[in-house]
Amino acid sequence: MKSLVIVIAILIEMCVVTVYCKQSCGSHASCGACTSFTEDTCVWCSQAVMTGRRCVSLAEISSHKFDCQEKHRIYPTTEVKVSRPDLNSNDFRGGEDGIKKDAVQFVPHNLDITTRPGTVVNFDMYYKPAKDFPIDVYYLMDHSFTMIQHTATLQQEGKNLYNELKSFTNNVRFGIGSFVEKPALPYADPHRHVAYSFRNHLSLTDEIEQFVKVLKDVPFGANYEDPEAGLDALMQVMACEPELNWRKGARRIIVLCTDGTYHSAGDGKMVGADLTNDMKCHLKGNSYDAELTFDYPSVSQINKVATDGKFIIIFAAVENIHEDYIALANAIHGAKYVELKRKSNIIEIIRNAYLESTRVMKLSLDPNWPLNVKLSLNPDCLKTEDCKVVHNQILQIQANLTVSSCDGPRKPVLKIGPANLMESLSIKLNVLCECDCEKGPQKNNSKECSSNGSYQCGVCKCNEGRSGSSCQCSGENAGISESHKCKANETDLHFCSSHGTCNCGKCDCNDDFSGNFCEFDDKSCVRVNNQLCGGHGRCHLGKCHCTQNWEGDDCSCSAEVSGCINPYTNNICSGKGKCVCGECVCEKESKQKESHGGAFCDSCEECSERRCQELETQVHCTYYHTTCNKDYDAVVDVVNRTEINSKQRQGEWCKKTLENGTWIVFRHYYDHTDRKIHVIIQDQLEAPPKADIWVPVGIALGTVLLIGLLTVIIWKILVDYYDAKEYEKFAREAQDAGYEITKNPFYIQPGTQFSNPAFQQ
Numbered sequence: 124m125k126s127l128v129i130v131i132a133i134l135i136e137m138c139v140v141t142v143y144c145k146q147s148c149g150s151h152a153s154c155g156a157c158t159s160f161t162e163d164t165c166v167w168c169s170q171a172v173m174t175g176r177r178c179v180s181l182a183e184i185s186s187h188k189f190d191c192q193e194k195h196r197i198y199p200t201t202e203v204k205v206s207r208p209d210l211n212s213n214d215f216r217g218g219e220d221g222i223k224k225d226a227v228q229f230v231p232h233n234l235d236i237t238t239r240p241g242t243v244v245n246f247d248m249y250y251k252p253a254k255d256f257p258i259d260v261y262y263l264m265d266h267s268f269t270m271i272q273h274t275a276t277l278q279q280e281g282k283n284l285y286n287e288l289k290s291f292t293n294n295v296r297f298g299i300g301s302f303v304e305k306p307a308l309p310y311a312d313p314h315r316h317v318a319y320s321f322r323n324h325l326s327l328t329d330e331i332e333q334f335v336k337v338l339k340d341v342p343f344g345a346n347y348e349d350p351e352a353g354l355d356a357l358m359q360v361m362a363c364e365p366e367l368n369w370r371k372g373a374r375r376i377i378v379l380c381t382d383g384t385y386h387s388a389g390d391g392k393m394v395g396a397d398l399t400n401d402m403k404c405h406l407k408g409n410s411y412d413a414e415l416t417f418d419y420p421s422v423s424q425i426n427k428v429a430t431d432g433k434f435i436i437i438f439a440a441v442e443n444i445h446e447d448y449i450a451l452a453n454a455i456h457g458a459k460y461v462e463l464k465r466k467s468n469i470i471e472i473i474r475n476a477y478l479e480s481t482r483v484m485k486l487s488l489d490p491n492w493p494l495n496v497k498l499s500l501n502p503d504c505l506k507t508e509d510c511k512v513v514h515n516q517i518l519q520i521q522a523n524l525t526v527s528s529c530d531g532p533r534k535p536v537l538k539i540g541p542a543n544l545m546e547s548l549s550i551k552l553n554v555l556c557e558c559d560c561e562k563g564p565q566k567n568n569s570k571e572c573s574s575n576g577s578y579q580c581g582v583c584k585c586n587e588g589r590s591g592s593s594c595q596c597s598g599e600n601a602g603i604s605e606s607h608k609c610k611a612n613e614t615d616l617h618f619c620s621s622h623g624t625c626n627c628g629k630c631d632c633n634d635d636f637s638g639n640f641c642e643f644d645d646k647s648c649v650r651v652n653n654q655l656c657g658g659h660g661r662c663h664l665g666k667c668h669c670t671q672n673w674e675g676d677d678c679s680c681s682a683e684v685s686g687c688i689n690p691y692t693n694n695i696c697s698g699k700g701k702c703v704c705g706e707c708v709c710e711k712e713s714k715q716k717e718s719h720g721g722a723f724c725d726s727c728e729e730c731s732e733r734r735c736q737e738l739e740t741q742v743h744c745t746y747y748h749t750t751c752n753k754d755y756d757a758v759v760d761v762v763n764r765t766e767i768n769s770k771q772r773q774g775e776w777c778k779k780t781l782e783n784g785t786w787i788v789f790r791h792y793y794d795h796t797d798r799k800i801h802v803i804i805q806d807q808l809e810a811p812p813k814a815d816i817w818v819p820v821g822i823a824l825g826t827v828l829l830i831g832l833l834t835v836i837i838w839k840i841l842v843d844y845y846d847a848k849e850y851e852k853f854a855r856e857a858q859d860a861g862y863e864i865t866k867n868p869f870y871i872q873p874g875t876q877f878s879n880p881a882f883q884q
């Protein structure tokens with residue numbers, strides 16, 4: 124039994140831990156913890172004096188009594204401040220001739236969000252690619268024989284490409300560069316081959332004639348077969364922004380065209396270039412000057428510079444080295460591999476690179492975006508394929524931002540923006556993890572805490588040796604031992620079963636709770652007809668305490684005994700039972716001869732005669748209209764003989780015998796509706812029936828006859844016996860004398876013969 128109780132207690136404890144702590148506001152002891160709770164929306168009360176919990180959920184406020192004035196309720200709300208873009212005005216501005224400094228393709232640029240954890244913040248972002256937005260395309264090719272045909276294609280089609288791109292934007296620039304290899308053994312023999320890491324042949328320009336001319340002039344087709352300085356060249360192309368005329372804010376595309384693989388960081392040591400690549404521009408004239416000083420850049424260095432400068436790199440490489448370049452493209456933000464075909468597809472590659480950079484939008488997040496800030500987008504522009512831009516239309520991106528916890532920076536500035544544009548949205552986030560009243564120095568020894576503690580948000584932090592909600596308790600009872608008294612078990616999580624406050628070692632229970640540890644719910648007693656304690660008592664300490672005249676566990680029993688008083692005898696249940704809930708419960712005693720039943724435990728075999736006797740006196744008085752002491756209140760009715768015998772009448776029959784032998788006949792019964800005895804008296808006396816003279820005469824005659832008959836029978840038996848004896852004696856004497864007497868000589872056995880008269884023989 125005891126172990127069962129413990130098991131139940133543990134189960135309850137577990138429920139308390141899992142349900143109460145996880146899903147309720149009640150487990151928080153400070154304002155900040157309360158209002159930053161994410162499972163529920165909680166409100167904190169900073170009122171100095173209050174009963175009940177300080178931290179309750181919004182739902183509880185409406186359904187429960189929350190003893191807290193409106194002005195003391197702390198309920199931080201989420202605020203989003205944004206300069207809403209007016210999409211019909213000039214919010215989106217593109218550069219028309221060259222780049223306008225204020226070209227805008229992505230709005231808004233600034234957002235202030237103040238939010239409590241767990242709340243979803245909605246905002247929208249808009250993107251519209253500007254018409255005539257500047258685009259810079261730099262064509263970087265390896266200087267090998269196989270590049271001849273691609274160069275030839277560019278020479279022929281260059282003009283067409285330019286015109287085609289102009290149909291999308293009026294603002295295209297082209298540039299050309301090439302690379303071979305670091306000019307040192309063992310990679311290349313500078314005495315036998317033309318070898319260089321990077322050469323710029325044409326800085327970005329919008330004069331297409333010049334582009335075509337330069338393509339013709341570059342002496343491609345050198346017999347060096349393994350050009351591998353691609354990353355060296357790529358770094359210079361990106362690092363030399365002003366030198367190559369890269370425009371700020373323009374869409375920047377680099378098409379690297381090659382049929383060889385690449386060297387990367389570490390490989391330079393073989394030729395003595397052992398300084399780590401410094402990611403800076405080292406152009407002298409149009410050539411990379413420090414190719415033998417600095418090592419090849421690493422892939423991550425390329426990635427960093429490409430990301431910072433928002434370069435879109437297209438690796439156009441032949442099929443047999445595609446694996447190298449797919450891996451490289453995957454490691455660089457915004458990079459892509461396309462297959463360079465034998466029959467040149469270089470024009471198509473450049474056109475697609477442009478279209479893709481304008482028709483598909485990809486957003487990128489700050490690399491150090493905090494983990495506790497969740498962002499979901501619709502459409503999900505963090506994945507490119509979901510985010511298509513329709514020409515000349517505004518793309519709306521709905522964002523849901525949620526701070527999931529207080530584990531993270533409180534006031535971060537977060538950036539999100541199109542991956543290949545210089546524009547971005549910067550979100551100034553303010554995460555509310557503490558209340559205003561918790562900021563600033565605490566008030567020490569404040570009067571709210573009996574001058575013995577520091578006060579904050581309605582809660583006192585007591586000085587040593589003090590305790591209680593307002594540090595009012597002191598002395599021996601204070602401290603840990605004192606608050607311990609407010610827990611029924613050491614293992615309890617909360618004071619006073621979390622239904623009250625611990626006050627100097629005593630629980631002050633909230634309304635509807637009672638007990639030393641507030642462990643009794645005064646709303647949980649038995650209900651009868653949906654009323655606590657049947658409406659006839661008070662629920663306290665887990666039990667019903669009944670009001671006067673009510674009893675029972677649920678107070679549904681009337682203690683009124685009037686219904687149990689036997690109207691015939693005026694005692695409760697005739698002394699043969701107990702009055703329970705206003706009704707007699709008769710004793711069942713097997714020893715007693717009489718077994719009592721009935722409404723008053725007064726019906727038994729011999730009882731009805733006794734009842735008649737009890738009524739006789741009054742019946743007599745009534746019949747002769749004399750006054751008599753009435754012991755009880757009875758309804759008396761005097762009727763004629765027909766009436767008293769009629770079927771409508773009920774009751775036990777009684778008769779009172781008068782002195783001259785005549786009877787007063789009456790009936791009686793107890794009516795449960797009016798709770799009265801009813802007596803019906805016959806208005807006529809009844810004479811006892813006359814005795815019949817023939818009955819005693821018959822009996823006397825019968826007796827005489829019987830005696831006579833018996834005498835005759837006995838005489839006959841005696842005679843027969845004497846005869847038998849005589850015959851026996853005669854037979855013995857005859858035998859002795861030699862006579863045979865067993866056979867009667869005159870006796871002949873009778874014969875029988877049947878014949879069927881209808882039968883003819």
Ligand SMILES: *[C@@H]1O[C@H](CO)[C@@H](O)[C@H](O)[C@H]1NC(C)=O
Pocket residue numbers: 762763764765766
């Ligand atoms: C007896 O009383 C009833 C009404 O109480 C009446 O109808 C009936 O006639 C009476 N009978 C005699 C024989 O008087």
Ligand SMILES: *[C@@H]1O[C@H](CO)[C@@H](O)[C@H](O)[C@H]1NC(C)=O
Pocket residue numbers: 781782783784785808
């Ligand atoms: C018997 O006695 C009662 C009074 O005691 C009287 O009213 C009644 O008429 C008497 N009856 C006879 C048959 O004498």
